[in-house]
Structure formats: C-alpha cells, structure tokens
Amino acid sequence: MNDRFIVVDVETTGHSVAKGDRIIQIGAVVIENGEIIERFASFVNPEVEIPPFIEELTGINQAMVEHAPTFKELAVELLPLFENVGFVAHNVPFDLSFLKNQFELIGEKFPKMKCYDTVELSRMLLPKEESYKLGHLAFSLGLSHDRPHQADSDAEVTAEIFLYLLNKLKGLPLLTLEQLIPIVRYFRSSLEPMISAFIQEKVMLGVNDAQEFDCYRQLALKKQPEHDNEPAPESFKGTFSEFRSELFSADKGLKEAFTKYETREGQVRMMDKVDHAFHHNEHVLIEAGTGTGKSLAYLLPAVLYAHETDQAVVISTQTIPLQDQLLMRDLPLLERLLPFPVDVALLKGRSHYLCLRKFEQSLRTISDDTYDVRLMKAQILVWLTETDYGDVEELNLSSGGRGFWFEVQSDAKSDLGKFSPWFSRCFYHRARRRAREAHLVITNHALLLTDLVHDQALLPSYSHAVIDEAHHLVEAASEHLGMKADYVTFSYLLQRIGLDHDHGIQPHLCRISEEYGISSKQLHDELIISLTAIKDEIDELFRMLNDYVTYKRKTGASDIGRISYRYRSFDESGSSWNAILECTMRVHMFAKDIRIRFDTLIKQFLDIKDQISYVDHGLVTDSQRLVDALMEEEQYLYELLLEADPEFVYWIEIEPRGARNATFIYSKPIQVADRLADQFFAKKKSVVLTSATLSINGSFDYQLEQLGLEDFGAKVYTIESPFSYKDQARLLIPKDMPAIKEVGEKQFAMDAAIKVWRIAERKRGKMLVLFTSYEMLKMVYDYIKDLSEYEPMPLIGQGITSGSRAKLIKSFKQAEEAILFGTSSFWEGIDLPGDELTSLVIVRLPFSPPDQPLLQAQLERAKEAGKSPFMDVSLPQAIIRFKQGFGRLIRTKEDKGCVFVLDRRISTTRYGSQFIKSLPDVPVDEHKLEVLLDRYEDFL
Structure with a gap:
C-alpha cells in the first residue's frame, strides 16, 4: 500500500488538450503517513486566450497568467513530485488525462501511478450525502474552502477530504472490508491493496467488531438498541387540557424549550381545536396560515391523546421534506416539552426498505454487474453500518443504480417471513413493529390510503389521524385508485x-x-x-x-x-x-x-x-x-x-x-369523495385535516365536497397567519400587460419577459417566476436570456437548467442574485425566507388546461349535475393553487416583498376578485409597471 500520495487539481481553458485547451493553474498537495508534508501551487501561462466562461468560473484572468511560467518551464519542478506516489484527484479521469496529455505535448513521459478518485470514494463511503461536488463535501465535513475553482484551494480541500475518507475506510468493520474487496477490484481507485492491508492489520490486532456492530451472515449492520422489557415507571397520564397551563407558563413549557418563544394565539387556538376534535370524535378542517406553527399545534395534543388513551395517532404528509422536519426539528422539541418519552415511528411503503436477504444474494453476482451497480453495492455495505431504518430515501443513488434498487427492495410477494434468517433484522418488519408500539406514526398519504384498495392494512390499527398538506389528499387518492x-x-x-x-x-x-x-x-x-x-x-x-x-x-x-x-x-x-x-x-x-x-x-x-x-x-x-x-x-x-x-x-x-x-x-x-367517505372517514373516529390552503374566499365548501365530508358534520376553522401582510407584502398588478387573448402566447411571453427583466434590474436580488405551462416558461426564459446578454444575471429554469427540483432550489439559494423559473411543483413546498426570495412573479392565473383528461371529465360531470364547470371546478382549483404560489413569498415575520401578477384577469373579470379575497389582507395596487416600481422602491 502507498503511504505517500499527491493530491492534484488543475484549472484549464477547456476539456481537451487535443483541441488546444491548456492548464492555467495547478495545485498539488503531498501526503505522507496521513499528514500533509508539502504544497505546490502556480499559475501557468497557457499561451492561449482564457475563455470568458472559464474566467467567470475560476476568477482567473489573462493578466494573472501573463507573466506566469509555461507548463514546460514548470515540468522540471513538477515531475519529481509524481515519483513513487498514489495520484489523488476529485474526478481522476479528467485531471490525470489532462496532465498526461500536457506532459506528452512537451515530450515528457508521465509516470504510471495508482489512482484514487475522491468522487468515487465519497460515493462509497458517504452514501447519505446530497451531492458529491467538492464545495458541498467541504461544507458538509466542516472544511474551509474559500476559493472554489482555484487549483490550490481545490487541491488542499481534496487532500483533507481524502484523509477523512481514508480514516473512515480504515474504521469500517472487518466483515464490510472483506465484502468490499471483490467489488473494488472493478473501481477506478486502487483500493484493493489498501483494504487488504487494513484487513490484515485488524486480524493481527484481533479486533472484535461484534461489540460495536451487529455481525451476521458475513454482513455488519448498525447495532440496534435492545428492547427494555422492564415496565416504564408511572408518568404523567393527564390530558392536553390538564397540561395546558404548564405548557404556556411564564418560565416553563414552550418558553423553556425555545430560546425566543412568543405565544402565538393561532397556534394555541389550533392546539385546542385538535384536542377537542380527538376527545369528541369529530372530523375537522383547519386552515392554518403561514407562520402559525401548525406542526407543533397538532403534534402536542396528538401525542398527549395517544399517551392518555394508549392508542396510536397517525400523522400523514404528502412530502418527504415535511416528514423529515417532523422527525428532525419537531420531535426533539416534543421530547423537551413533555414529562414522558415520546415514541415516534416513521412508516413508508414497503418498496422504500432494503431486503437484506436479496442484498445478501446480490453479492454473489458482482462479476456480471455494471459499474453503477457495483458502486451501489459498495455504498449499501457502508450504509448498513450506519442506518437505523434501511430506507432508500437516506441514500444518494446514481441513475444507473436505481434499477438495482428494484431487485433488492422489500416486497410482500418475495417475503419468506420467519423462514428467512433475516426476519428479525428485516427493516420493513422492524418499522412495522416500531409503528405498533409508537404514540405517533408518521406516514405519507399514499400509504394512508392503502386501506382503500387493499384488504390487509399496512398501518397499525388506529382511529385518530392528522392529515397535513391536506389539499393533496384528493389528488393522492385519485393517484392511488387509478x-x-x-x-x-x-x-x-x-x-x-x-x-x-x-x-x-x-x-x-x-x-x-x-x-x-x-x-x-x-x-x-x-x-x-x-x-x-x-x-x-x-x-x-x-x-x-x-x-x-x-x-x-x-x-x-x-x-x-x-x-x-x-x-x-x-x-x-x-x-x-x-x-x-x-x-x-x-x-x-x-x-x-x-x-x-x-x-x-x-x-x-x-x-x-x-x-x-x-x-x-x-x-x-x-x-x-x-x-x-x-x-x-x-x-x-x-x-x-x-x-x-x-x-x-x-x-x-x-x-x-x-x-x-x-x-x-x-x-x-373522476371523483373520489364517495370512496373517501365510505372507506376512510366513516371508519375513523376523528380526522384533523390541515393546510395553509383549504378555503376559497373564506368558504370550505369545495374541500368538503371533494373529500366526501358533507354528511359528517365536519367542523371548519380558519387560523389567521401571525404575519402582518399589510406591512410585509404588496400585490402589484401591472396595467400595461396585454390580455393574452388579445395578443397570443408569443407576444404575451415577450411582454412578460420585458416586465420580469425590468423588475430584476430594479431589484438586484432573488426572484421566483411561476408559470402554468412549460412552453410559456421556455419562451419567457429565452427572451430574458437575450435581454440579459450585456448585463448577465444567473437564470435557473426548470426543464432547462440540468438537475432535479431540489438541485435547482439549492443553486438558487446559493446565488447572490438569480431568477428561478418554475412550473407545477414550484408553486408549493419551497421555503425561501429572508433574502432568499424578495420578489415573486405569477405570470398567469393557475388554471389547469381544460383539455387535461381528468379535469375534462370533472368539468363534464359538473355540467351533468347542473353545476357550473368553471365556477364549481376550474376556479376553486386555480384559487387554491394561487394561494400556494402567493405563500412562497412571506415565510417569517422579518420577510418583506412584492408579488407581481402579470395576468390582468385578476382585476378585469368578475371572478378575479375571488383570487384576491382568498388571500390574507394584503394591499393591492394596479398601475403601469414603472409607476409600481417607483412607488414600492422600499419593498424592492
């Protein structure tokens, strides 16, 4: 095994030496016996022009390299550094091949070396990381990386990451290292000799991993705490009402749990409504405005009710981020507030969990696998030493590895039950056992609705539930029954x-x-x-x-x-x-x-x-x-x-x-109301449905009808947001936007692009622009790209800029100023407080296209029933969507900003006023855009 490594990063004018690209900066760090012993850094005169894009990316300009040595002049100093070392880089194929080609160009032979790719190593050894980019890894590991895309800074941080990864690899249990050997033979990094040396060292020292890990059938798993069979000591058994005074006392409860807790009337009121609903077996709809603190407002009464009655309460959400928030942020708060331990279980659909039997079996076929599958197997081996849940959401899978998950995921049809030696360790069965013993079971709408189509319930028996993000329940039921x-x-x-x-x-x-x-x-x-x-x-x-x-x-x-x-x-x-x-x-x-x-x-x-x-x-x-x-x-x-x-x-x-x-x-x-009424609400004693967007112009009638709750005597409540929208927001309608029916889509898109660009010019910050169709988004994006040619601003477009929704939002958050263009899923679930978002543009009122098959059928059904297809179906759906979009702007009491609506129908049609009336009490102004920009300079 090499004890000496050279960590290299090169900045270049492009990707190919053959096409004339050259190195403009090189950074190298030498590691010996686990310590950095030498550093080398130099600008390089490429003897060609540096492209503007590279200058913008790296911050390296022509003046900085003009008097630097050429690569040929540096070669004499560089070559000795590469003798008897292992070559390390963050993406070895690029740095190594570029260096090799540059040396060949000046007639020098580049020595052969064992290679170590920190991208590959990070994927294997840090399976839970969101991204494997150098900047993200440095931030995640708490490393200083002040000059990204400069070779000396990149080489330094790559060296520190490499040392961290080596240390983690060495600390893996013996069984994991042994299982990795046949896999890493196929990797870019020369890991086999290194891992073999670690194995030999552990064997000689007689290391016993069984004390720290659950070592079984040649796999090492994270050890799970043994269940304590001793009966729990008598603890508080009171109701929420009895605990209420302590919760809101001047020096205890919430004041003690939060460093800066201010009593929110809406939150207190919501707690009372949830508690009352549970004790009086009522179904309830609660619209809780942004900033209410609704998760805590339902979690506290729910867990106290569960503890009091020894019955689990189910909490259902539509999105994974909200589930994560409940577990990571709200659960620790409950622990601090309550006088008894809180048992919470997260239960997802079966395909989220790894089947250990199938994974064990898959390790027999490594020679037939693709690179992506081998890498994923290595990832899972490391992940098994860390995971409590075996949930695929914890893993950062490559696109090539996703197909492999289908082969190793848990499923009912191939479950051997107690015949499998893995049964007691099965992640899915363990999750179900946890759920049976929990006060609160957190799940998603899809799993909640399995009772509608399956005889065998996947959730433990329950009679009380809270459905957060309840405006998605009908859509989730429709998806589930389709x-x-x-x-x-x-x-x-x-x-x-x-x-x-x-x-x-x-x-x-x-x-x-x-x-x-x-x-x-x-x-x-x-x-x-x-x-x-x-x-x-x-x-x-x-x-x-x-x-x-x-x-x-x-x-x-x-x-x-x-x-x-x-x-x-x-x-x-x-x-x-x-x-x-x-x-x-x-x-x-x-x-x-x-x-x-x-x-x-x-x-x-x-x-x-x-x-x-x-x-x-x-x-x-x-x-x-x-x-x-x-x-x-x-x-x-x-x-x-x-x-x-x-x-x-x-x-x-x-x-x-x-x-x-x-x-x-x-x-x-076409509608799910009857199925929800008969097979869900009729079977439950109390269901609390909550969201920030349930009512339309103060009425819950549309939701009650859609959910099938009309005959259940369901109570409805509106909890106002604690935010002062009068002071924090403005709704602005530019009068000089044409009506889309008058000019056609292309002209409308061009006018919208000019308006968006003028707002961006006046407010050099971050702006979210929401669309109802991808075609309109692309047209506006292209026009703005042309407008911004001489005064560039980062443009991030859904479906245009590569990456997932989460990746686009992350890029937006990291930028100092940018315009984010989004449709469909960008209307909700985005939390951008403070300077992360100060302007929001809604290009068109969010009516769904009437030719969408499901909506088309719903419109026909409404007409057959003697209703107005537009007023009873299209308009309510659009208003709820509009409220979701509007809610992206103000996320905290400190936020300020303007919402621009470029669709004149909001002020020129009879139904337009319903959009405004459904919003919080926000000042509205309509004028030419330039007048609005002058008037609200303080908001911009």
Missing part, C-alpha cells in the same frame, strides 16, 4: 425474468430445476415460447397505440411535453382500434398460459420445499415475484383497454420525439 401501464415496465420485467439470457428464463431457475430434477424440458420450452410471444405482442401493441394517438392527436403537448388522447374503449372505432383490442386479447391469452405453466413449475418446487436450501428457496420466490408483477401489469393493461368504468377517465400519452413504443396508458377516478 391504474397505469407502459412499455418500459413490461420490458424491464421480461428482461428480469430472463428473456435476455441464453437459457431463455432465469439461469438459476434452470439450475435449480436440473439439480432437483423437478421440471421437464417440455415445460421449460413452452414457457420460453409463451414469454417470447408476449414480448413480441407487447412491442407491437405499444407501437400501435403510439401510431393511433399520433393519428388522432386531439390534444396538444402536456406540461411534460407529451401528447395525450382521452379515450373510452367501447366508443373508439375503426380497423386500427380493433387491431389494438385483438392484440390486447392475445397478450391476455399468453399471460394466462404463462401463469398456468409457471404455477405448475412453482408447485413442483413447493412439493419439495423442505429439501431446497434457503438460498434456492429465496431465488425461486424472487422469480415468482417477477412473474406475479408481470401478471399484475398485464391485468392493468387488460382493464385499461378492454374494460370501461363510467366512474373513471382513461387516456393515453405518447412522447412525440420518443421511441415508437414510448407510450403510457392511464385511468383515474
């Missing part, structure tokens, strides 16, 4: 069953069949014929569906760029549709044939299951799960194309520029 089928899922399942293998079906099934002599060659051959036939038919079916929609093309591109077509199977006609139905029927017949033959094969296994090893039993069960999943997908396809329920809407989406089989079929219930 169906979907697509070509990619079928293709993946058929591949996993083994059609890509030479043997035709999974090789291990063939091996086990031969080993135990339980399957005839004829049955095996018949299965291959049926599986091949269904694959061909599915290929043909999805191509025909794509052609059919392309021909019909009744609606334009949706928000995600797809073309959608609404259909009802028995209303379609023509030879093309008949061919689709016939093909679907053939798929169904082949599926029945596969089911019969596969069941025959599985029955033969079951007849001798006592003779089959645990490993082989697991492999058979996994194969059964894949075939069951294929049959389930085929059943969806059958129902979507050969059946028609009048209570559902059906549609097909295609990718206009995608492959011919890039086709997706959907169905959703």
Whole structure:
C-alpha cells in the first residue's frame, strides 16, 4: 500500500488538450503517513486566450497568467513530485488525462501511478450525502474552502477530504472490508491493496467488531438498541387540557424549550381545536396560515391523546421534506416539552426498505454487474453500518443504480417471513413493529390510503389521524385508485425474468430445476415460447397505440411535453382500434398460459420445499415475484383497454420525439369523495385535516365536497397567519400587460419577459417566476436570456437548467442574485425566507388546461349535475393553487416583498376578485409597471 500520495487539481481553458485547451493553474498537495508534508501551487501561462466562461468560473484572468511560467518551464519542478506516489484527484479521469496529455505535448513521459478518485470514494463511503461536488463535501465535513475553482484551494480541500475518507475506510468493520474487496477490484481507485492491508492489520490486532456492530451472515449492520422489557415507571397520564397551563407558563413549557418563544394565539387556538376534535370524535378542517406553527399545534395534543388513551395517532404528509422536519426539528422539541418519552415511528411503503436477504444474494453476482451497480453495492455495505431504518430515501443513488434498487427492495410477494434468517433484522418488519408500539406514526398519504384498495392494512390499527398538506389528499387518492401501464415496465420485467439470457428464463431457475430434477424440458420450452410471444405482442401493441394517438392527436403537448388522447374503449372505432383490442386479447391469452405453466413449475418446487436450501428457496420466490408483477401489469393493461368504468377517465400519452413504443396508458377516478367517505372517514373516529390552503374566499365548501365530508358534520376553522401582510407584502398588478387573448402566447411571453427583466434590474436580488405551462416558461426564459446578454444575471429554469427540483432550489439559494423559473411543483413546498426570495412573479392565473383528461371529465360531470364547470371546478382549483404560489413569498415575520401578477384577469373579470379575497389582507395596487416600481422602491 502507498503511504505517500499527491493530491492534484488543475484549472484549464477547456476539456481537451487535443483541441488546444491548456492548464492555467495547478495545485498539488503531498501526503505522507496521513499528514500533509508539502504544497505546490502556480499559475501557468497557457499561451492561449482564457475563455470568458472559464474566467467567470475560476476568477482567473489573462493578466494573472501573463507573466506566469509555461507548463514546460514548470515540468522540471513538477515531475519529481509524481515519483513513487498514489495520484489523488476529485474526478481522476479528467485531471490525470489532462496532465498526461500536457506532459506528452512537451515530450515528457508521465509516470504510471495508482489512482484514487475522491468522487468515487465519497460515493462509497458517504452514501447519505446530497451531492458529491467538492464545495458541498467541504461544507458538509466542516472544511474551509474559500476559493472554489482555484487549483490550490481545490487541491488542499481534496487532500483533507481524502484523509477523512481514508480514516473512515480504515474504521469500517472487518466483515464490510472483506465484502468490499471483490467489488473494488472493478473501481477506478486502487483500493484493493489498501483494504487488504487494513484487513490484515485488524486480524493481527484481533479486533472484535461484534461489540460495536451487529455481525451476521458475513454482513455488519448498525447495532440496534435492545428492547427494555422492564415496565416504564408511572408518568404523567393527564390530558392536553390538564397540561395546558404548564405548557404556556411564564418560565416553563414552550418558553423553556425555545430560546425566543412568543405565544402565538393561532397556534394555541389550533392546539385546542385538535384536542377537542380527538376527545369528541369529530372530523375537522383547519386552515392554518403561514407562520402559525401548525406542526407543533397538532403534534402536542396528538401525542398527549395517544399517551392518555394508549392508542396510536397517525400523522400523514404528502412530502418527504415535511416528514423529515417532523422527525428532525419537531420531535426533539416534543421530547423537551413533555414529562414522558415520546415514541415516534416513521412508516413508508414497503418498496422504500432494503431486503437484506436479496442484498445478501446480490453479492454473489458482482462479476456480471455494471459499474453503477457495483458502486451501489459498495455504498449499501457502508450504509448498513450506519442506518437505523434501511430506507432508500437516506441514500444518494446514481441513475444507473436505481434499477438495482428494484431487485433488492422489500416486497410482500418475495417475503419468506420467519423462514428467512433475516426476519428479525428485516427493516420493513422492524418499522412495522416500531409503528405498533409508537404514540405517533408518521406516514405519507399514499400509504394512508392503502386501506382503500387493499384488504390487509399496512398501518397499525388506529382511529385518530392528522392529515397535513391536506389539499393533496384528493389528488393522492385519485393517484392511488387509478391504474397505469407502459412499455418500459413490461420490458424491464421480461428482461428480469430472463428473456435476455441464453437459457431463455432465469439461469438459476434452470439450475435449480436440473439439480432437483423437478421440471421437464417440455415445460421449460413452452414457457420460453409463451414469454417470447408476449414480448413480441407487447412491442407491437405499444407501437400501435403510439401510431393511433399520433393519428388522432386531439390534444396538444402536456406540461411534460407529451401528447395525450382521452379515450373510452367501447366508443373508439375503426380497423386500427380493433387491431389494438385483438392484440390486447392475445397478450391476455399468453399471460394466462404463462401463469398456468409457471404455477405448475412453482408447485413442483413447493412439493419439495423442505429439501431446497434457503438460498434456492429465496431465488425461486424472487422469480415468482417477477412473474406475479408481470401478471399484475398485464391485468392493468387488460382493464385499461378492454374494460370501461363510467366512474373513471382513461387516456393515453405518447412522447412525440420518443421511441415508437414510448407510450403510457392511464385511468383515474373522476371523483373520489364517495370512496373517501365510505372507506376512510366513516371508519375513523376523528380526522384533523390541515393546510395553509383549504378555503376559497373564506368558504370550505369545495374541500368538503371533494373529500366526501358533507354528511359528517365536519367542523371548519380558519387560523389567521401571525404575519402582518399589510406591512410585509404588496400585490402589484401591472396595467400595461396585454390580455393574452388579445395578443397570443408569443407576444404575451415577450411582454412578460420585458416586465420580469425590468423588475430584476430594479431589484438586484432573488426572484421566483411561476408559470402554468412549460412552453410559456421556455419562451419567457429565452427572451430574458437575450435581454440579459450585456448585463448577465444567473437564470435557473426548470426543464432547462440540468438537475432535479431540489438541485435547482439549492443553486438558487446559493446565488447572490438569480431568477428561478418554475412550473407545477414550484408553486408549493419551497421555503425561501429572508433574502432568499424578495420578489415573486405569477405570470398567469393557475388554471389547469381544460383539455387535461381528468379535469375534462370533472368539468363534464359538473355540467351533468347542473353545476357550473368553471365556477364549481376550474376556479376553486386555480384559487387554491394561487394561494400556494402567493405563500412562497412571506415565510417569517422579518420577510418583506412584492408579488407581481402579470395576468390582468385578476382585476378585469368578475371572478378575479375571488383570487384576491382568498388571500390574507394584503394591499393591492394596479398601475403601469414603472409607476409600481417607483412607488414600492422600499419593498424592492
């Protein structure tokens, strides 16, 4: 093993020496025996111009390199540093190849060295990190990195990260190191000799990892605390009402728990309403304005009620960030406030949890894996020494690793139960056990609603619940009760069953069949014929569906760029549709044939299951799960194309520029109120639904109807925000914006871009611009890009700037000034307090396009019922969305800012006033934009 390393970073004019790019700065740090012993840094005269982009990125300009030595002049000093060392860089392939090519260019041979890539090492050893960029890692590890993208600073921080990672690698348990050896052989970093040396050292020292880790079946897991069977000492058993005075006393309770606690009347009132609802078995809707502190307002009475009655209370949210907030921020507060320990369990859908049996099995096939899968296996081995929950949300998976998760996730169909030696350590069963013993069970809307479609409840028995982000419950129920089928899922399942293998079906099934002599060659051959036939038919079916929609093309591109077509199977006609139905029927017949033959094969296994090893039993069960999943997908396809329920809407989406089989079929219930009423609310004693956006112009009627709560006598309450919107915000409507119907989309987009740019020029800060369609977003973005050519400002566009929603928000937060362009999911769930957001622009009132299949069906249903499709469906949905968008601006008592609405309908139509009346009491002004900018200079 090398004890000496050189950590290198180079800044360059571009990516390729062959295309004329050159080094402009080099930084190197030498490490020996775990300590930095030498540093080297120099600007380099590249003898070419530095591009403006590189100058902006690195801060290195032509003047700084003009009198610096050339690379040839530096080579004499540099080459000795690279003798008998390991080469370390943050992204080795780039730095190493660039250096090598520069040396070759001046006629010098670059020495061969073992390499260590800190990106690869970080992915493996820090599996929970959000990002593996150098700046993020430095911040996360508490390292100083004051000049990012300058070679000396980058090399220094890379060296410190490398030392940290080496230390972490060395500290891993012996079993983990041994399991890593066959995986790291395929890595860029030369880790095998290093890990072997660590193993040898541990063996010689007789290290016993069993004291710190749960070492079982050659895997090391984080040790879980043993359950204390001693009965808990008698503790407070009172109600919230009895605890109330202590909670709000002058020197105890909340005053003691918070350093700067101010009593919020709304929060206190909400606590009382939740407590009253639970004790009087009422369903309640509570709209709690931003800043109420609603999570604590429902958690306190909920946990006291659970403790008092020995019954769990379920808390459901739509989003993972809110679940994390409840666990990380609010739970510690509860612990400090209450006179008894609080048991809280987080329970998610089964596919979130790692199946240890499947993962153990996967370690046998490393030689067949891709690089991404090997890296993910190494990641999981390290993660197992750290995780309490085995929840995939903790892991930072590469896109290539996501497919592997499907193979190792927990699922009911391949669960061996107590037959598996992993049963007592199973993350999913452990989560369910925790949930059965908890006061509070935190879950998501999707899992909460499984009772609507499954006989077996996944949550422990409960009668009281709090539903936060309740404005999403109807949408979540609709999603949950709907169906979907697509070509990619079928293709993946058929591949996993083994059609890509030479043997035709999974090789291990063939091996086990031969080993135990339980399957005839004829049955095996018949299965291959049926599986091949269904694959061909599915290929043909999805191509025909794509052609059919392309021909019909009744609606334009949706928000995600797809073309959608609404259909009802028995209303379609023509030879093309008949061919689709016939093909679907053939798929169904082949599926029945596969089911019969596969069941025959599985029955033969079951007849001798006592003779089959645990490993082989697991492999058979996994194969059964894949075939069951294929049959389930085929059943969806059958129902979507050969059946028609009048209570559902059906549609097909295609990718206009995608492959011919890039086709997706959907169905959703037109309304879910009856199902929610009969199968959820009628079965629960008390459900508290809360959100910042439940009412419309002070009325809850729309939500009560959508949720099916009209006949339950549900109580409704509005808790006003503690913020002073009169002082903190302005709603500004530029009169000089044209009406979109008068000018068309392109002209409207151009005018909107000019207005957004003028606001940005006056207020050099951070602005969020919200759209209702991606097409409009892209047009405005492109126009502003042209406008900002001579006075650049960072532009971050959803669907334009690469990265996930979270990544775009993070980039926005890190910028000193920027414009963030967002649609759909950006209207809510973004918390940007203070200077992180001072201007918000709503380009159009957020009406959903009337040609969206589900909305279209809801509008038709409203008309049939004698209602106004616009006033009773479209308008309420738009107002709730508008309130969510408006709520992005003011997040704390200190925030100030302006909301600009560029859609004149808010002031020129009769219904426009309802948008304003549904907002908090915010001053509204309408004038030409330049007048508004002058008037509200203090807000900008």
